[in-house]
Amino acid sequence: MKTFQDVLADLNALRGIQLPSISGQATPFSIEEINVEEDRLILHVGDNAKSRPLDELRRIWAEMLEKPAAHVEAVLSGSGSSRSQPETILANLPYVEWLLIDGKKHIAYVGNETHDYGTLKKMTDDSAAEYTALMHQPNPRNPLLPDEGPINLDTTTMRVVGGCNVLLYGVPGAGKSWTIAREYCSDESRMERLVFHPDYTYSDFVGQIMPRVENGAVSYSFMPGPFTKLLKKAYEHPETEYFLIIEEINRGNAPAIFGEVFQLLDRKAEPDDSGFTVGTSEYGITNENIALIVYGDGEHKVRIPSNMSIIGTMNTSDQNVFTLDTAFQRRWNMRLIENTFEGHRFADKHILDTDVSWRQFCEAINREILKSNVRMTSSEDKRLGAFFITAADLAFNAAEDDENATEAVRIRARRDNRRFAEKVIKYLWDDAFKFNRENVFETNSFISLEQLIREFMDRRGNDRFRIFKEGMFNAIVDQADGTTIQ
Numbered sequence: 001m002k003t004f005q006d007v008l009a010d011l012n013a014l015r016g017i018q019l020p021s022i023s024g025q026a027t028p029f030s031i032e033e034i035n036v037e038e039d040r041l042i043l044h045v046g047d048n049a050k051s052r053p054l055d056e057l058r059r060i061w062a063e064m065l066e067k068p069a070a071h072v073e074a075v076l077s078g079s080g081s082s083r084s085q086p087e088t089i090l091a092n093l094p095y096v097e098w099l100l101i102d103g104k105k106h107i108a109y110v111g112n113e114t115h116d117y118g119t120l121k122k123m124t125d126d127s128a129a130e131y132t133a134l135m136h137q138p139n140p141r142n143p144l145l146p147d148e149g150p151i152n153l154d155t156t157t158m159r160v161v162g163g164c165n166v167l168l169y170g171v172p173g174a175g176k177s178w179t180i181a182r183e184y185c186s187d188e189s190r191m192e193r194l195v196f197h198p199d200y201t202y203s204d205f206v207g208q209i210m211p212r213v214e215n216g217a218v219s220y221s222f223m224p225g226p227f228t229k230l231l232k233k234a235y236e237h238p239e240t241e242y243f244l245i246i247e248e249i250n251r252g253n254a255p256a257i258f259g260e261v262f263q264l265l266d267r268k269a270e271p272d273d274s275g276f277t278v279g280t281s282e283y284g285i286t287n288e289n290i291a292l293i294v295y296g297d298g299e300h301k302v303r304i305p306s307n308m309s310i311i312g313t314m315n316t317s318d319q320n321v322f323t324l325d326t327a328f329q330r331r332w333n334m335r336l337i338e339n340t341f342e343g344h345r346f347a348d349k350h351i352l353d354t355d356v357s358w359r360q361f362c363e364a365i366n367r368e369i370l371k372s373n374v375r376m377t378s379s380e381d382k383r384l385g386a387f388f389i390t391a392a393d394l395a396f397n398a399a400e401d402d403e404n405a406t407e408a409v410r411i412r413a414r415r416d417n418r419r420f421a422e423k424v425i426k427y428l429w430d431d432a433f434k435f436n437r438e439n440v441f442e443t444n445s446f447i448s449l450e451q452l453i454r455e456f457m458d459r460r461g462n463d464r465f466r467i468f469k470e471g472m473f474n475a476i477v478d479q480a481d482g483t484t485i486q
Contacts (some may be wrong), residue, residue, distance in 0.1 A: 001111070001144060002095070003158060004061050004239045008034065008054075010093060010117075017118040019092050022105055026084040039187060043085065055187050055240065056086045060107075062239035064090075065158050068134040068142055069099065069106035092118050099123040101132050111144050155275035159238035160307035163279035165265050167249065167329070169314040170337035173385025176313040177247065179337055184311055185243040192226040193245040196252030202259045207289060222289040227261065232294045234308035242308045249312035255328050260285050264304045265331035279306030316381040339366075339385055346391040351420060353396045354462050356476055362386065364475040365428065372436050382432040384424070393419045401460075414457070421453045425467070440472050 002010075015031045032049060033042035041057070043050045056076060063070040072087040087107060091098050094113035098120065099106055108123065108131055115121040123131065134140050153159075166184075168176040185191055194205075207224040224232070227244060234242040255262060266282040268274075284301030291300040304310075312332065314324075341347040347359040366383040399405045399413035429449045433440045446452045446467060456464050462477050 001065060001157065002109070004058050004160070007057070007061055007090075007093070008036065011089070013117040014089065014092055017092075019088050019118060020120055021084050021088045022091055022098050022120060023084065026088065029085060029088075031089065037183065039185065041089075045085075052085065053187055055190060057090065058240050059237070060086055060090060061109075062158070062237055064096075064107065064109040064142070065239065066142055066145075067140045068131045069101060069108040071101070071104055071106050073104075091120055094119075097121045097123040097127075099128040099131060101128075101135050106131075106135075109142070109144070152275075153235055153238060154303070154305075155277070156238050157277075159277050159305060160241045161277045161279050163241075163304065163306040163309045164267060165310045165312075165332045167312045167314060167332040167334050168337050169316050169334065171339050171381055171383045171385045172315045173388030174337045174339045175385065175387045176337050178387060180243075180245060180311055180313070184309070185241070190240060191243045191245055192230040193247065194226050195247045196249050196254060196257060198252060200252040200257055202257055205257050206259065206261060206287075207293070209289070222293065224290075224293050228290050228293050230308065231290070231302075231304065234305050235294050238305070238307055240307060244308065244310045246310065246312040248314070250314045250324055254324055258328075260287065262328070262331075264302070265310075267304075268306075276303070277306040279309075280304065339383060341386050344386055346394065347386070349391060349394050351394050352417060352464065353398075353460060354464060356462065356465065358389070358394055361424075361476055362388075364472070365432075368440060368472060368475070369432050372433065372439055384427075384432075388427075389420065389423055393423060418453070418457060421456045425449075425453055425456055440468060442467060442469055 011031060011034055015034070018028050018030050020028075027045055029043045029045040029050075031041065032044045034054075035042065036054070039054045041052045041054050043052060060070050060072055060075050063075050073083050076083055076086070087105070090096050091107050094115050094117055095110055096107055097110050097114060099108065099122065110123075110127075130143075134143060168179060170176060194200075203225070205225050205227050207222055207228045209220050210223045212219050212221055230242055230244050234240075258265075263283055263285050264281040268276055268278050268280050268282050271278060281303035284303045287302050288298040290302050292298045294300075294302065341359050341362075344359075348357045350357055351361060362384050369382050369384075370380070395416070397413035397416040399409050400417055402410065402413075405413070426449060429437060429441065429452060437443055441452065446455060452467050455467050459466060465473050465476050468476065
């Protein structure tokens, strides 16, 4: 049976072809691009380009593998002309045929190629009658699957392989969350995103037994947490890749939060005779509550399937919040997110009303951080990240100096213009140069953060940076733009 990866490869044969729809009434379109990295499909519809998530096709294909046929509108929970696009794409594959069941369009994976790429084939009346009868059964089953026994979702060949645990680390603002969206997943329907913090517990993560009141009677039942909810989705939809995103993983007591789930982080690295795919948990654990939710069987051993990955983020400067011990860290693929301006959208945007770009400022400050803290092993961690701020933090609201503006407008403008100072200048004073402020700031004139920010706000243009010593001022204002951030 073809996996979704096979289908993606076969879609290349449809690129550039005007695809006919089953109804013949939908707006014609063709496939322009298949972007697997961003999990998007770019279509050419009329004179326009349209982007659709590949997950739509993935979900329909999973339904077609498990059942005799798929009703696309039911799978995608909707109707309309736009729903016909994923239906049309799959129906134009040579091993997919269409039929009507109870007057509704369905598409079925028939195994063998019965027509050419970019054409449609309606199922014969005899075959359609057989598929319709199968779909009317209580638990419809794809006739291409083995005749006996239940479908074993643990070892099915349909399951996406390669699930892993990745820990993204780097300086604050290096772009860890941005990397997740760009390189791993940006589809919220395939993600659970959570943030660890000192009060976050195992019960919050996995689930807990809670009281429920029905008709005046109190009962207790297990309420699953984000880990268990995503585990169930991943187990039941083997053709779809899921991601558990844990932001600030070291701000909570991670080993305690994971509890016995910690054992599941060991993943199978090579195929073996167990039947479990590469990326599945090497060892199963016993947890009746999780097993009942995920498998419907409290005796079933719990494993993370190979189509579920866990991505954690960690600011290296925050490692003293909670220590991640060696046993925990070795179960993760560690990935340093380099502090770079490559592909940065607002690197060359000026800071407020100055002539200094964000890139210029960052590179000058970061060189000084490394030089001033040369004896500190954590000096790298104190650098400004390329994404430490947003583009809005750099924008200058000129209404602050507009005498014709109302007082309320001018107050709001001054508040807007404080954002850069409150984020960046405060961080440099309180953290990056906490122990050697006199080397960087004009501490003979400004002895408190309050004075420093007031001076920065009261000056205009490049004079705002006069809060720094002359050497630092010149480095910020005079340096040429570079291409990398140190």
